[in-house]
Amino acid sequence: MPRSRLPEQSPRPKPKAPSKALAQPASAGVALPAPAVESLHDEPNVLDLAQAGDHQAFAQLYSLHKKRIYSLCLRMVGNVAEAEDLTQEAFLQLHRKISTFRGDSAFSTWLHRLAVNVVLMRLRKKGLSVISLDEAMEPAPEERPGRSFGAPDLTLAGVIDRMALQNAVASLPTGYRIIFVLHDIEGYEHNEIATMLECSIGNSKSQLHKARLKLRDALRTYPRQEERR
Numbered sequence: 712m713p714r715s716r717l718p719e720q721s722p723r724p725k726p727k728a729p730s731k732a733l734a735q736p737a738s739a740g741v742a743l744p745a746p747a748v749e750s751l752h753d754e755p756n757v758l759d760l761a762q763a764g765d766h767q768a769f770a771q772l773y774s775l776h777k778k779r780i781y782s783l784c785l786r787m788v789g790n791v792a793e794a795e796d797l798t799q800e801a802f803l804q805l806h807r808k809i810s811t812f813r814g815d816s817a818f819s820t821w822l823h824r825l826a827v828n829v830v831l832m833r834l835r836k837k838g839l840s841v842i843s844l845d846e847a848m849e850p851a852p853e854e855r856p857g858r859s860f861g862a863p864d865l866t867l868a869g870v871i872d873r874m875a876l877q878n879a880v881a882s883l884p885t886g887y888r889i890i891f892v893l894h895d896i897e898g899y900e901h902n903e904i905a906t907m908l909e910c911s912i913g914n915s916k917s918q919l920h921k922a923r924l925k926l927r928d929a930l931r932t933y934p935r936q937e938e939r940r
Contacts, residue, residue, distance in 0.1 A: 789881035
């Protein structure tokens with residue numbers, strides 16, 4: 712018997728190549744990589760993943776915050792190698808303590824305070840006092856700084872040469888430098904600084920005043936030093 716002929720079928724269209732987003736679908740039990748963090752607005756979801764133990768999410772938090780934490784450490788200690796070491800230590804502490812973050816403040820604020828504490832602990836371990844010896848006692852009433860000492864210093868704020876200011880800050884004694892950085896650069900209030908450094912508010916104000924005076928003197932001599940070169 713003659714074979715029955717099958718009806719002719721039109722050729723099937725070739726399947727489209729999967730897009731990059733779907734090229735590697737997640738299989739059961741395989742976690743997809745965390746989305747890249749491009750700004751602080753993307754941070755909350757990645758923060759949740761990091762708190763749950765996602766190492767890639769933690770790496771993204773590190774990438775987002777490392778520059779600011781390094782800048783803070785460098786200003787506080789005035790040494791590049793030590794600042795790099797302290798930055799690593801701060802993020803090690805973050806890795807240990809990230810699960811304790813409860814969202815009472817912004818994560819960046821919480822991390823910033825953690826880094827400050829890491830620096831202060833290192834200075835204390837090295838035997839360096841974060842309060843200058845001449846400020847160990849509460850200043851006498853006639854020596855106590857007035858309210859203007861807690862206000863922005865217009866002379867220093869108007870300095871154009873940032874490198875000169877950075878060098879002058881790095882040359883300050885440890886106690887003066889720490890308080891100047893915390894108050895005038897990082898924006899902490901004197902009561903917060905007093906708590907962190909375990910000193911009185913009067914000590915904090917007095918050291919800030921003296922730090923500004925030393926910076927003014929250093930900056931006055933800067934143009935003369937440049938002229939000699």
